[in-house]
Amino acid sequence: MKNKNLMYKYYSIMLICIILIPVTFILLNYVFLLSYTAISAILHIDKPFSSTFVYLNFYAFYFLLLIIFVILGAKFFKRIIKRINNIEHTLEKIIYREGFPDKINVDKNSKDEIDNLSITINKLIDRLRYKELMLEENNAMKSEHIKQLSHDINTPLTAINLELYELAEDYCIPQNKIEHVSSKIIYTSELVKRVSETHNYSIENQYVFLKEINISLLLDKSLKKWKYLMGKHHIMISSSVPENIIWHTDKLLFERLLDNIFSNVIRHAETDEIMIDLNEHQLRIDDYGIGFILPENPSSVSGSGVIKSICAKLNLKLHIQSSEKGTQYTLENKVI
Numbered sequence: 001m002k003n004k005n006l007m008y009k010y011y012s013i014m015l016i017c018i019i020l021i022p023v024t025f026i027l028l029n030y031v032f033l034l035s036y037t038a039i040s041a042i043l044h045i046d047k048p049f050s051s052t053f054v055y056l057n058f059y060a061f062y063f064l065l066l067i068i069f070v071i072l073g074a075k076f077f078k079r080i081i082k083r084i085n086n087i088e089h090t091l092e093k094i095i096y097r098e099g100f101p102d103k104i105n106v107d108k109n110s111k112d113e114i115d116n117l118s119i120t121i122n123k124l125i126d127r128l129r130y131k132e133l134m135l136e137e138n139n140a141m142k143s144e145h146i147k148q149l150s151h152d153i154n155t156p157l158t159a160i161n162l163e164l165y166e167l168a169e170d171y172c173i174p175q176n177k178i179e180h181v182s183s184k185i186i187y188t189s190e191l192v193k194r195v196s197e198t199h200n201y202s203i204e205n206q207y208v209f210l211k212e213i214n215i216s217l218l219l220d221k222s223l224k225k226w227k228y229l230m231g232k233h234h235i236m237i238s239s240s241v242p243e244n245i246i247w248h249t250d251k252l253l254f255e256r257l258l259d260n261i262f263s264n265v266i267r268h269a270e271t272d273e274i275m276i277d278l279n280e281h282q283l284r285i286d287d288y289g290i291g292f293i294l295p296e297n298p299s300s301v302s303g304s305g306v307i308k309s310i311c312a313k314l315n316l317k318l319h320i321q322s323s324e325k326g327t328q329y330t331l332e333n334k335v336i
Contacts, residue, residue, distance in 0.1 A: 005112050005113055009076070009112070013073055013076060017069055017073065020069065021066065021069070024062070024065055025062060028061065028062055028065070032057075080114065083114050083118075084114065086104060087104065087114070087117060087118060087121060089101075090104055090121060090125075091121070094124075094125070094128070100125055100128060100129055100132075101125070103122045103125055104118040104121060104122055105118075106118050106119055106122070150192045150193065153189075153192050154189050154192055154193070157185050157188060157189050157192075158189070160185060161182055161185045161186070164178060164181060164182060164185070165178060165182075180224060180225075183221065183225070184225060187225075187255065190252055191252070191256070194252060208250040208253060208313060208314070209250065210248040210249055210250060210314070210315065211248065211249070211250070211251075212246050212247075212248060213246065213247055213248070213249050213250075213251050213254065214244060214245070214246060215245045215246065215247045215249070215254070215278065215283070216241055216242060216243050216244055216245045216278065218251065218254060218255060218258075219241055219258065219276070219278060219283070220241065221255075222255060222258040222259065222262070223237060223239070223276075225259075226259075226262045226266075229266055230262075230266070230274075233266055234272055235265070235266070235271060235272060235273065235274060236272060236273045236274075237273075237274055237276065238273060238274070238275045238276070239275070239276040239277075239278075240276070240277045240278065241276065241277075241278045242278065242279065245278055245279065245280060247333050248315075248333075249314050249316075250313075250314060253310055253313060253314055254310075254314060256310060257307060257310045257311065257314070257331075260306050260307050260310070261285055261307060261329055264307075264327075265285075265287050265289075265327075268289075268290075268327075269287040269288075269289030269290065269326065269327060270289040270290050271287040271288050271289030271290075271326060272288070272289075273287070273288055274286065274287045274288075275287075275288075280333070281332060281333055282330055282331060282332045282333060283329075283330075283331045283333075284328065284329065284330050284331075285328070285329040286326060286327075286328045286329075287326045287327050288325065288326040289326050289327070290324060290326075307320075307329075311331060315334050316331045316332065316333060316334065317331070317332035317334055318330070318331060318332075319332070
């Protein structure tokens with residue numbers, strides 16, 4: 001029954017069993033009858049075959065033969081179930097485990113529906129392996145490209161930083177102004193370096209070490225960086241920032257968090273004032289502009305995706321309230 005479908009095999013087995021049952025009954029009946037006749041003639045036994053012990057043995061032997069037929073049919077279906085379970089285990093390995101399972105063995109001389117399904121799954125495994133290899137190759141090329149690009153960016157940044165101090169000496173530029181511009185260059189260089197190291201991971205997948213950071217100094221540094229743009233947009237800064245407030249955080253990510261908040265204020269708020277309040281437990285930034293809630297969904301806040309991701313990574317509890325009266329960012333320090 002090779003190269004036949006399962007229904008054909010099923011009907012073939014059932015037809016063989018239907019034919020064999022009456023045929024074996026008749027053949028066994030005649031075999032036992034002839035045997036008994038020959039034995040009774042030799043031993044001079046005058047007793048009908050139907051009333052002898054041999055006749056009962058005939059039925060017992062016949063039913064034993066039927067049980068053998070049932071067992072042979074069960075073996076056929078058991079083999080089918082085993083093949084189906086093998087396919088199920090292979091698919092579970094593809095779905096739930098890392099890597100790929102071995103291909104399913106297929107009998108080249110017998111290709112029924114289950115074998116055709118196994119061949120299709122084997123093709124799927126080959127395709128997934130090919131895609132994984134292509135993805136690894138693309139990631140390697142991307143990594144190399146970003147590393148090279150980062151190097152190309154950092155090289156002129158270093159040169160600009162050096163030339164900046166030379167210009168300061170030539171034109172007697174105050175040191176505090178030079179350090180302000182230099183800090184921006186260093187910050188950009190650090191961002192480029194971080195992108196180079198973790199370009200293939202999202203913020204959620206990055207691992208950061210939270211250290212004791214003076215948030216007061218970091219906030220003051222960030223405000224100095226944004227002071228020019230704030231002034232250009234006629235935004236007055238009112239702040240209540242005590243000295244030496246220490247939080248456990250990541251310096252670069254927290255600075256990036258502040259940059260995103262201040263950028264949102266400048267781009268969306270249309271305000272003329274922001275209020276910044278800092279204490280041991282929380283940082284609150286209020287603007288008094290139009291807010292930036294979405295008209296079709298007032299509960300959602302535009303541009304807050306990166307802010308939420310960074311806060312989750314820094315173990316900060318974020319609460320944003322936005323309305324026509326303005327927007328309030330509240331960052332609560334959960335690690336005291």
